[in-house]
Amino acid sequence: MSVSSATEVVDPVPGAGAPHLPRQPDLVQLLTPEGERVEHPDYAIDLDDQQLRELYRDLVLVRRWDVEATALQRQGELGIWASLLGQEAAQVGAGRALQPGDTAFPTYREHGVAWTRGVDPLHVISLFRGVDNGGWDPVATGFNLYTVVIGAQCLHATGYAMGVQRDGSETAVLAFLGDGATSQGEVNEAMIWAASFSAPVVFFCQNNQYAISVPLERQSRVPLYQRAAGFGFPGVRVDGNDVLAVLAVTRAALVAARDGQGPTFIEAFTYRMGAHTTSDDPTRYRLASELEEWKLRDPIARVKAYLSRSGTADQDFFDAVEAEADELAVRIRRGTTEMPDPPGTAMFDQVYAEQTPHLAAQQAQFEAYQASFGEASE
Amino acid sequence: MSVSSATEVVDPVPGAGAPHLPRQPDLVQLLTPEGERVEHPDYAIDLDDQQLRELYRDLVLVRRWDVEATALQRQGELGIWASLLGQEAAQVGAGRALQPGDTAFPTYREHGVAWTRGVDPLHVISLFRGVDNGGWDPVATGFNLYTVVIGAQCLHATGYAMGVQRDGSETAVLAFLGDGATSQGEVNEAMIWAASFSAPVVFFCQNNQYAISVPLERQSRVPLYQRAAGFGFPGVRVDGNDVLAVLAVTRAALVAARDGQGPTFIEAFTYRMGAHTTSDDPTRYRLASELEEWKLRDPIARVKAYLSRSGTADQDFFDAVEAEADELAVRIRRGTTEMPDPPGTAMFDQVYAEQTPHLAAQQAQFEAYQASFGEASE
Amino acid sequence: MSTQTLTIGKALNLGLRRVMEDDAKVMLMGEDIGRLGGVFRITDGLQKDFGEDRVVDTPLAEAGILGTAVGLAMRGYRPVCEIQFDGFVFPAYNQIVTQVAKIHARSRGKLAMPIVIRIPFGGGIGAVEHHSESPEAYFGHTPGLKVVAVSNPVDAYWGIQQAIAHPDPIVFLEPKRRYWDKAEVDTAATPDPLFASRVVRGGDDVTVLAYGPMVKTVLQAAEAAAEEGRSLEVVDLRTLSPLDLDPVVESVRRTGRCVMVHEAPVTLGLGAEIAARITEECFHSLEAPVLRVGGYDTPYPPSKLEEEYLPDLDRVLDAVDRSLEY
């Protein structure tokens, strides 16, 4: 299995003014939108029934979490929520390709990856509730905290991979980014560094077609996976709504990275079926028909169809997953509404590993000031 | 004539871990190091004798200027000097490809381009003497001021080209950068923007093999011209020591830009024969033998050989150019040593187009303070 | 009648529209400012009316926005750059500090840089990390830039037009949590100058200074203080670089006391400069040191803590009390 992109000379990309660009190859796909299993010359995958059912379960539970969080935001329980709706397969596929010792560097939308790393959904929700900046342990989970500044985590992932390399560890690093992020200078620097140091990092770009309202065409006039070739490493485009293909392609790239073959860029071609965040109104910039089209490529429906048709799972299984999802939703709802506010001192106590006298004094003033209200009202 | 890079599937670049990278095509060359005129399938050039002689004259005068400036620095007349030694053909070829309405955005080393734009050498020297940040008029000359912060000018050039586009002007923009600069995020952003807006800008990269002491391999493991394909526009590699090839390739790219075909990336393969600047000691990081090899590809010697052999120029011509160079050197020397220091108020008076009361007050204080010494010593 | 009730957001939108009608060289650039009209809708409808060449949805790269704006300015355009949120201006920092701020000086005046950098700034909207920053001191410490902050719809309407017409680069700070505050705006009036502070409430006991979102907070504090018989003079600084301290000096010489309020971390915030200058200019009149109320010297906290982080009416009054106790 090789991680590579064949480049052939074809007609110019319309309007690009570049006569000889590599052809956009077909997406790597292993499961069609209709749920039909297909083969790809470069990417095989061999999962047993149990593994297939677990992928389905991941997809469903992650979507339910997302739906619940969106509802909680609507009800004022969260400040904002960044929905992964439609990107479940990209995230679960990528996340399940990781080995325990690997490390992932997410953006702010990788709840599905968080799930595969065993991060408690409530630890993600606490960020969007404004309690903290993410409650999970990035070291124990191998899942870095969310990074809100677009693209900054790509350099962190690359540096971390340089450390992995120096440690002689046979693990790999998976950096997440969006299509919009590919325009940031820092993201391009990350690719340059990864290439120069042949760092064991895989760049996993969820091309969900939009950066908030801005369509992909503003970020690049050629398919994004082609960017990598310019930096001297392979790029590959995968159907991001096909969990099997994503798993296979990401696995291959991670294997190559662990094996000392350096970075790969994966473009997971997908679609953000919801709003950018709960603050966004996508009707201002995209047509309903587009969404309808993508619904036909739903990442969960096709797995369900395949599981049913192939007899890998029956209705009892689907019902059980549904029930589990209901429980998860309840747990998330209860956990959210019962989540305590942080104490005011939380502002001060972890700014530094070694607190400064100045900040300690400020904290003392703050506490005295807060206490003065207590006294006043007593 | 097309500005393009053929991409073929070949063996991997050694150590790159990328099995299918486009082949590094031969350099575009029209004049061999031995001074033999050769043809290239994509790039023709047709210059009359007069034009050929003028190119030679440019090369010689620019080198003499550079040698003189280096000497002036050694004698303490300049703070520092960034020598173009060895890069004369890349700069003269690129500069002479420009049309009068075009605009160039240099780094800090493009004295040869400055020359072609009619910039007075003393206006460049005043920067290195510490009198100002470049004394020429960037608007009148179509030659922007030098930019010291690596790569920052590439975005300026792209923005300027977007303006050209909006003005409906059929002119083009030429952005200069070094091999090291290709690693800067901002440079990559410039290419992304240029592609997205199909801006009439040509990126002219002098790959002189080093960024101070750091060899190209640290910036990229594939040839730099390939970077462009990742952004969706053509890249081409030209023999940067061949003034004819540089002129032909740059012309073609500028024609394409003026013609609405968007950006091109040109990698001029050359060598910095001197130190990075007069503060640098290249013996710490490169072997003398490397320099010797490149001396055989000297950009001036090959033109002279061609002119002689083809009978385009005779000894009288060469002598006349030599005499002109001597005169230029004298003018530069005299102009430098006689260059007046700026008045102290020059710090204040152009910080803003509309001076602030605060800074005006500071200036007044400064003047009063300075005057107090005058009084004291009177 | 030329008077309408406008929010700050709408006032900015109208101001932008007006200046775009008047000057074909004005261009807007930023992320999502086109079809979406910006995440705060400040540019709503402008792309539709002025076209994609003048209202440019950019790639997602702030250095790119500012760097290409520099080139456009060199070509004679007047770019107005929107930074989506305060916390995302830093990728553009190199272009702002080493290029935008210096090019006029570098070229000895041959190249003008009439660039406006619009930044919705400050906290109080319950946002996640990087959406509530107050980066004004970084710009105030940078020679070559000018910095203004608006606090109300009238200044928003006129200020954006004045800033765009101005020949120097201006960081234009918009108090995002006040975008929805309303006031009457007379669009036919003669505006106050852009680079002038303004006494917004007269008083005798303590001079309290603020800008942007804190002006409202301080006015509320002044109201509350009045009920307790304390008379605060409130100055809206409006221009942060250059500072316009004449009205402040006049005021402090009268009151003998000064409190400076901003959201930014107190250390090396605008309050530091104000304290230094006011102390120098009013040394013999001061009955108390200039006191500063600001954000704590911590990263902006998660939103559940922002009420405690941000200066509020009580903290302003507390500082006023402390000043009066000297």
Next chain:
Amino acid sequence: MSTQTLTIGKALNLGLRRVMEDDAKVMLMGEDIGRLGGVFRITDGLQKDFGEDRVVDTPLAEAGILGTAVGLAMRGYRPVCEIQFDGFVFPAYNQIVTQVAKIHARSRGKLAMPIVIRIPFGGGIGAVEHHSESPEAYFGHTPGLKVVAVSNPVDAYWGIQQAIAHPDPIVFLEPKRRYWDKAEVDTAATPDPLFASRVVRGGDDVTVLAYGPMVKTVLQAAEAAAEEGRSLEVVDLRTLSPLDLDPVVESVRRTGRCVMVHEAPVTLGLGAEIAARITEECFHSLEAPVLRVGGYDTPYPPSKLEEEYLPDLDRVLDAVDRSLEY
């Protein structure tokens, strides 16, 4: 004997060597720091002895240097990043301000950021644009960072080791024009703490504060003043964030007068914060306002003007005189 005469540059080089010997997790990263040994030769010989994996010549990208350093720190390394010149730190500004400074807080202490950012800073070497900047206030205003500036070989030798051993991110400012200044360094001594200011000359009339390159200038001024019968107390601040003002407060309460000197533009420079804090803490002792001597509020000028731009002995004495005239 453990005492040697060292320049600041060589002291840094030895300090780096010592800490690299002691801690295999220490890595140096920067442009030209390997074979060349850095443009100021601070890392001379270290790549040869510690290898390319620990002394990394990076691609030419400052955001890349800091951003990968963050990842390396997360992996347990202690990256020491060299920024070649002060003026080139700005491409890394986003990583420094939004990531390096915040990650400890963001992770509630689960991720340490023991990164040292070495910056040769300040002017006086006759360089071209962007090679003479004093960006310390930008970092001092950023919660989560610590900032120190060394002024002499002893502090250079120990300070760099202490900074690398420290668990928080530190901007480590090296006075580039003093790199060649020499002093005796006892490499077996017990160093002073990193985050402490130091009285470097006792005196009674005026307290004069400085850091980095200006310490020498101020000491020369004190010498000159002494000849005219004026006794200046000189404090080397050493730590700029957090500030250590206790010795300053003690001193100013005694002298009643304070002058702060730095190269950075005076507006919103460190002097502003010092003035605000000292005035607050010494209000009743001050006989004159804290006076500031700094760079003018202009871009750093072409080198032919830097002598006039930079504070020198005369300007310090002028401020001392003005302080005494109050």
